[in-house]
Amino acid sequence: xxxxxxxxxxxxNTSPDSxxxxxxxxVCASSAWGSKLLAQRPYATTEALFLASDAATAELTAEDLAxxxxxxxxxxxxxxxxxxxxxxxxxxAGAPEALKAEMxxxxxxYQETFGHVFLICAxxxxxxxxxxxxxxxxxxxPEQEREIVRTELGKINRIRLTRLVEEENA
Numbered sequence: 001x002x003x004x005x006x007x008x009x010x011x012x013n014t015s016p017d018s019x020x021x022x023x024x025x026x027v028c029a030s031s032a033w034g035s036k037l038l039a040q041r042p043y044a045t046t047e048a049l050f051l052a053s054d055a056a057t058a059e060l061t062a063e064d065l066a067x068x069x070x071x072x073x074x075x076x077x078x079x080x081x082x083x084x085x086x087x088x089x090x091x092x093a094g095a096p097e098a099l100k101a102e103m104x105x106x107x108x109x110y111q112e113t114f115g116h117v118f119l120i121c122a123x124x125x126x127x128x129x130x131x132x133x134x135x136x137x138x139x140x141x142p143e144q145e146r147e148i149v150r151t152e153l154g155k156i157n158r159i160r161l162t163r164l165v166e167e168e169n170a
Contacts, residue, residue, distance in 0.1 A: 006046065008165040013042035026084070027160040028153070029071025032064040033057060046165050050158055057154045065146065068153055069116045075130050076103040084160070088122050095127035103127065106134045113138055114145055121155035 005013065012020060017038060024034035036056040043049040060068065076092045092100065110118040118134050125133075137145060 005044065006165050008167050009043060009046055009049065012049075012165055023164055025071075027164060028057075028068050028157050030060060030064045030068035032060060033068065033157075046162070049161055049165065053157050053161055054154055057150060057157060060150065060153075062146065065149060065153070066116060069119050069149065072117055072119055072156075074104075074107045074111075074117050075120065075122060075134070076100050076107065076127075088156070088159075091122060091125045091130060092127045099127050099131060103131055103134070106131060106138070110134055110138055114142060116149075119149045119152050119156075121152050121159070123156075123159055 012023065015023070020041065021034055021038050024037055025031075028034065033053075033056045036059070037049070037052055040052050043052065073089075075089060076095075092103065095103075107118055118137070120130060120133055122130055137148060140148065
């Protein structure tokens, strides 16, 4: 647990609102989430930032969640030139072609079922683990899935916020 601000957290706390909001948008595409975090600056610790993020994520409406998910590419197809999505989805990078093809089919089925991209905190997961997760989650109700998506989004936001406030020149 961080007990004092890191240089990155200090930079985030003191940057102009427009710069801070742009950085938050890179973390999460939900404008409601970003606005809530921006309004609570400055943060004394990284943990305080995490708690604010968790609270803002918990308050997202279905529309806010849809906006957040729109900022995430499908698993197995990171945004070209986006080091964040490539890093987060690295478990699929070296996957066999058969697994990549299966994941594409599963992604399409999931999107047809729920109307949005399959969202999972992919950091540290293998391609097989992500495939198994989408297989399992396709059977959920929309309400169950929305809450799982909210949880996964919270995990992703924490990872990205950590990078934001720990990097010297983020």
